[in-house]
Amino acid sequence: xxxxxxxxxxxxxxxxxxxxxxxxxxxxxxxxxxxxxxxxxxxxxxxxxxxxxxxxxxxxxxxxxxxxxxxxxxxxxxxxxxxxxxxxxxxxxxxxxxxxxxxxxxxxxxxxxxxxxxxxxxxxxxxxxxxxxxxxxxxxxxxxxxxxxxxxxxxxxxxxxxxxxxxxxxxxxxxxxxxxxxxxxxxxxxxxxxxxxxxxxxxxxxxxxxxxxxxxxxxxxxxxxxxxxxxxxxxxxxxxxxxxxxxxxxxxxxxxxxxxxxxxxxxxxxxxxxxxxxxxxxxxxxxxxxxxxxxxxxxxxxxxxxxxxxxxxxxxxxxxxxxxxxxxxxxxxxxxxxxxxxxxx
Amino acid sequence: xxxxxxxxxxxxxxxxxxxxxxxxxxxxxxxxxxxxxxxxxxxxxxxxxxxxxxxxxxxxxxxxxxxxxxxxxxxxxxxxxxxxxxxxxxxxxxxxxxxxxxxxxxxxxxxxxxxxxxxxxxxxxxxxxxxxxxxxxxxxxxxxxxxxxxxxxxxxxxxxxxxxxxxxxxxxxxxxxxxxxxxxxxxxxxxxxxxxxxxxxxxxxxxxxxxxxxxxxxxxxxxxxxxxxxxxxxxxxxxxxxxxxxxxxxxxxxxxxxxxxxxxxxxxxxxxxxxxxxxxxxxxxxxxxxxxxxxxxxxxxxxxxxxxxxxxxxxxxxxxxxxxxxxxxx
Ligand SMILES: Nc1ncnc2c1ncn2[C@@H]1O[C@H](COP(=O)(O)OP(=O)(O)OP(=O)(O)O)[C@@H](O)[C@H]1O
Ligand SMILES: Nc1ncnc2c1ncn2[C@@H]1O[C@H](COP(=O)(O)OP(=O)(O)OP(=O)(O)O)[C@@H](O)[C@H]1O
Ligand code: SF4
Ligand SMILES: [Mg+2]
Ligand SMILES: [Mg+2]
Numbered sequence: 001x002x003x004x005x006x007x008x009x010x011x012x013x014x015x016x017x018x019x020x021x022x023x024x025x026x027x028x029x030x031x032x033x034x035x036x037x038x039x040x041x042x043x044x045x046x047x048x049x050x051x052x053x054x055x056x057x058x059x060x061x062x063x064x065x066x067x068x069x070x071x072x073x074x075x076x077x078x079x080x081x082x083x084x085x086x087x088x089x090x091x092x093x094x095x096x097x098x099x100x101x102x103x104x105x106x107x108x109x110x111x112x113x114x115x116x117x118x119x120x121x122x123x124x125x126x127x128x129x130x131x132x133x134x135x136x137x138x139x140x141x142x143x144x145x146x147x148x149x150x151x152x153x154x155x156x157x158x159x160x161x162x163x164x165x166x167x168x169x170x171x172x173x174x175x176x177x178x179x180x181x182x183x184x185x186x187x188x189x190x191x192x193x194x195x196x197x198x199x200x201x202x203x204x205x206x207x208x209x210x211x212x213x214x215x216x217x218x219x220x221x222x223x224x225x226x227x228x229x230x231x232x233x234x235x236x237x238x239x240x241x242x243x244x245x246x247x248x249x250x251x252x253x254x255x256x257x258x259x260x261x262x263x264x265x266x267x268x269x270x271x272x273x274x275x276x277x278x279x280x281x282x283x284x285x286x287x288x289x290x291x292x293x294x295x296x297x298x299x300x301x302x303x304x305x306x307x308x309x310x311x312x313x314x315x316x317x318x319x320x321x322x323x324x325x326x327x328x329x330x331x332x333x334x335x336x337x338x339x340x341x342x343x344x345x
Numbered sequence: 346x347x348x349x350x351x352x353x354x355x356x357x358x359x360x361x362x363x364x365x366x367x368x369x370x371x372x373x374x375x376x377x378x379x380x381x382x383x384x385x386x387x388x389x390x391x392x393x394x395x396x397x398x399x400x401x402x403x404x405x406x407x408x409x410x411x412x413x414x415x416x417x418x419x420x421x422x423x424x425x426x427x428x429x430x431x432x433x434x435x436x437x438x439x440x441x442x443x444x445x446x447x448x449x450x451x452x453x454x455x456x457x458x459x460x461x462x463x464x465x466x467x468x469x470x471x472x473x474x475x476x477x478x479x480x481x482x483x484x485x486x487x488x489x490x491x492x493x494x495x496x497x498x499x500x501x502x503x504x505x506x507x508x509x510x511x512x513x514x515x516x517x518x519x520x521x522x523x524x525x526x527x528x529x530x531x532x533x534x535x536x537x538x539x540x541x542x543x544x545x546x547x548x549x550x551x552x553x554x555x556x557x558x559x560x561x562x563x564x565x566x567x568x569x570x571x572x573x574x575x576x577x578x579x580x581x582x583x584x585x586x587x588x589x590x591x592x593x594x595x596x597x598x599x600x601x602x603x604x605x606x607x608x609x610x611x612x613x614x615x616x617x618x619x620x621x622x623x624x625x626x627x628x629x630x631x632x633x634x635x636x637x638x639x640x641x642x643x644x645x646x647x648x649x650x651x652x653x654x655x656x657x658x659x660x661x662x663x664x665x666x667x668x669x670x671x672x673x674x675x
Contacts, residue, residue, distance in 0.1 A: 018501060050533045051505020052489075104445075146621055158362055163390055184504070187530050188444075190389050190560045192604040195615035202614070217505075217533050218561075220606040224615065254535075261534040263541075263563030265605050266674060267586045270566040277538040284489035 004077065005038035006211050007062065007179055012036070012071035014057050018286070029285050031057040033235035034071070039179065042205060044212040046222040046243070048258065049232030050282070055215045058232075059181045062213065063097050064088065076178065093123050096177040098168045098185040105168050106156040112167055113138050113152040119174045141170040144204075146196055165189060169197065176208060183215045198225055219262050223247050228319070231255050234283055234293035241319025251321040253298045292324065304328055348420070349376035350554050351400065351522055356414035358395050358404060364626035370395050371578040373414070374652070375556075377522065380548060382555040384565045384586070386601070387575030388622050393558045394444055396575070397524045400556075401441050402431055418522070437467050440515035442508075444526040444558075449511035450499040456483070457495025460514045467518040482513040487539050505531040512540060519551055526558045541568055562605055562674075566590060571658075574598050577623050577633040580652060583660040591673040594661035596638045599671045608674075632664060640669050 014032040019025060032054040039045045047055050061068050064080055073080045078091055096119075099105040106115055116138045120126050126134050139149045145166040156164055165188055172180055182201075186194040198221065204210055216222050222229060222243070229246045231239040231254065239252040250256050257278050264270040280297035283289050289296060295305040304324050312320040313327065358370035370392040377383045385393050398404045400416055402423060416423045418439065423431065435441075443449045451459055460479035464470055470478060476495065483491035486509040499507055508531040515523060523544070529537040541564070547553050557568060565572060565586065572589045574582040574597065582595040593599045600618035609615040620637040623629055629636055635645040642665070650664045663669075 016501070018497065048533075051508075051531060051536055052503040053533075056503065148621075150624070154363070159390070184531070188389070188527070188560075190387065190601070191562065191606065192601055192616075192618040193389050194560070195604050195606065195609075195617045198606075199614045199617065217531070217537075218606070219534065220563075224606050224609045224611060257535050258533065261538045263534070263538075263561070263567040265562040265566050265590070265602075265607060267566040267569075267590055270563065274567065277542050278535050282487050282489045282536070284493065286490055286493055 005074075006041045006043075006076060007039040007213070008072075008074040009038065009058075009062065010036050010072045010074075012058065012061055012073065013069045014054070014061050014066065015069045027286060030069075030288070031235055031285060032061065032068075035232075035235070035237050036071075037230050037237060037240065039211050039213055041178070042209045042211055043227045044205070044214050044225055046214045046216060046226035046229045047232060048216060048219065048222055048229060050234070050254075051217070052282075052285070053232040054235045054285075055232055056183055059097065059183050059213065059215060063095060063181060093119070093175040094178045095181070096172040096175065096179075097181040097183065098165070098172050099183055106164055108156050110155070111152070112142070112154055112156070115156070115167060116141055116171045116174060119171060123175060125175065137174075138170075141174055142167075144173070145170045145200060146193075166197065169200075173204060177210060179211050179213065181213045181215075184217070185214075186221065187216065187218060194221070201225070219247075219258060231258070234288060235285055236293060236322070238294065238323070239315075239319065239321040241315060241317065241321075245315070245317035245319060249317065251315045251326065252294075252323050253300050253325070254294045257297075292322075300325055302328065348378075349417075350379045350381075350419060351375075351377040351556065352415075352417040353396070353400070354415050354417075356396065356399055356416065357412045358392070358399055359410050359412045360625070361408040361410075362626065367625040368412075369409075369578050369625045370399070373575075373578075373580050375573050375580065375583075377554045377556055379521070379554055380552045381570050382548070382557055382568050384569035384572040385556060385558045385575065386560065386562070386565060386572060387581075388577070388597075389560075390622055391575040392578045393575055394526055397441065397526055397556060397558060400524060401435055401439065402426075403441075436463060436518055436520070438520060439522045439524065440518060440520035441524040442511050442515045442526060442528045449514060450507060452499050455496050455498055456502070456510050460495075460510075460517050463514055464517045478517060479513075482517045483510065485516070485543060486510070486513045487536055488513070505533065505536065508532060509536070509540065516547065519547075520553065521551075522554045522556065524556045524558075527560070528557075529564060530559070530561070537564070544568070562590075562602070574601070577628060578625065579633060579662060580660075581634065581662040583652070583658070585658065588657070588659050589673075591675075592659075593671050593673050594655050594659055594666060595634075595663050596640050596669070596671065597634050599673075600637075602674045603672075605674065632662075640665055 012032055012035045016029045018027045018029050049055055060066050062073055117134055147166055186197050226243045229243050230237050233254050239255050278297045291307050292305045292310050295301040310322045310324045312322045314320050353375045356370055356373040359366045359368050373396055399411055457479045461475035464478045465475045479495050480491045488494050488509055512528055529540055569586045572586055573580050576597045582598050604616045618637055631647045632645045632650050635641040645664055650662045652660045652662045654660050
């Protein structure tokens, strides 16, 4: 065993070209902007952030489903960004993904048995074409995600969203990957079914040492499953840290806004504490603001925030934050924000 | 009290599968009053989406078929309306945000063109005014730089942005009933709070009613007046939102409330309802929940419970309603 991270992402930048039609001028949208993070073996790193902040784009770049404009992605020592052809195919089984959308991720024309068996067949793990053995493997995989063998000869359309997501997970674990990228993988499920899947993922992780890159909007779920958390905003990571520190004393005003906006599953309490949502315009990656990307919505914004991009600084309790309040500002400098500011009224 | 705006009674929906015709929505009744928000929660696959698609008469046929019941909107039975009149209802009176935002949006047209087309059709606006309206509603739902974004295609949006665009399109014509299927699942909680606030204000301004499908019990607690809980194609509980959380009357609801991740302890498995939902072609005899119910007795295995009022508009489909004491969320 080595202490080197399983996944190492350095200065990742991903851009999209937009427009370029007859009248629309071509424009560059920077979806991910100089992002760095790592995932250790067997670890769950959660990525949480604004919608449109680049989480799925990070996931797709890690999966080599798109070409980054800059930066590197190392998995288990291999520089994925430099691999192609047979070399890339050889590392593919180590890396699997379950997508956000359970409706389009399963081929509607294929039987469930074939969908789940496909990665095994493609990567030559079908044990010399022994159909009965392959069937048994598929059956075991389906049972692991809470579906019976009775489902094998059905088509995806016969399942609801939740059931389809279980099938996608069965397929993803078929090759026993080292890293599984889960992009909103449980958000389509009712809480009980979601918990079954989360328990299953946790069980698989302890049994196999698999690591997860877990993208989610549900902070209740993240708090339960994540070892570490990275918070994204407008294509950048604005805070990282151990889950206990993030949920105990976060340091970035956006993280704090997220935590205080989680609706409480209690009608009386939720209605009593409901407060004004964050004001201010959500910035566009097509016209990124100067300075801190969060300044337009930040209740603590100072002059320096409008001028300069804050650098990442280390935080007590682990991780780092990119916020000027760490070094400037009358009250908050250097102190954990959550401990110092009451939640906004 | 005014009559309900939407009144579903005894709805049955069947699907043709390789197991033959199966009933996936069974005797579902549900009503929404003007200005009211009714939550529809329940097991994945329990029939929430199919119920709401029935209201829009958008159940895919084949393989689906509405085989019974009535769906009254403002007194008219939508199920017997000619398709032309139904097209008027869709969009004008009732708008829907689909569970998968790509279903609401056409990949071949820009976001702006799609919203503009809808409002030109329904509000009779001219081209310029329609585009202005598109920009306005995109801004309302918090899409940054809406003037730029109207010219983009759906695939150029993130999942959450597409979802907001779909909400914008549904709201553009100021419907009297909004059916929203998981509208905020793809959004971060700060934007979710913004969207919910927007829906509340529209509701106050226009008296819009909402049928709100979600798995997020925090969102239910935040926006719903009443809640219907579905399990295995049936409504198993109907209650005022506070009653539902504090004094649930059906064992499935109790299991659901107990599974809220907020109640989990790190390092320990999260609470679940053991077992799996039944398949539509193999529905258990008696109470459909009995194989997974901790309170089941022999009677539950044979006698099918009816939806019964416990009092105060609180209904439950449980034979042991009067005998068992269930725990709510505190
Ligand atoms: N294929 C594409 N073409 C052009 N722009 C894109 C494309 N895919 C994503 N984008 C843009 O990149 C940005 C980041 O999108 P991404 O899907 O990564 O966000 P996200 O954080 O996953 O959001 P969500 O939480 O809503 O899923 C957005 O501004 C989006 O519009
Ligand atoms: N096109 C179809 N053909 C056959 N069966 C279908 C079809 N569409 C839905 N069903 C079945 O109807 C039942 C109800 O599905 P529905 O999508 O309404 O569930 P849901 O409650 O919305 O679930 P979720 O919470 O996962 O969205 C499911 O058992 C599903 O398998
Ligand atoms: S009727 Fe019986 S099995 Fe069904 S929910 Fe009630 S106690 Fe449980
Ligand atoms: Mg995404
Ligand atoms: Mg649904």
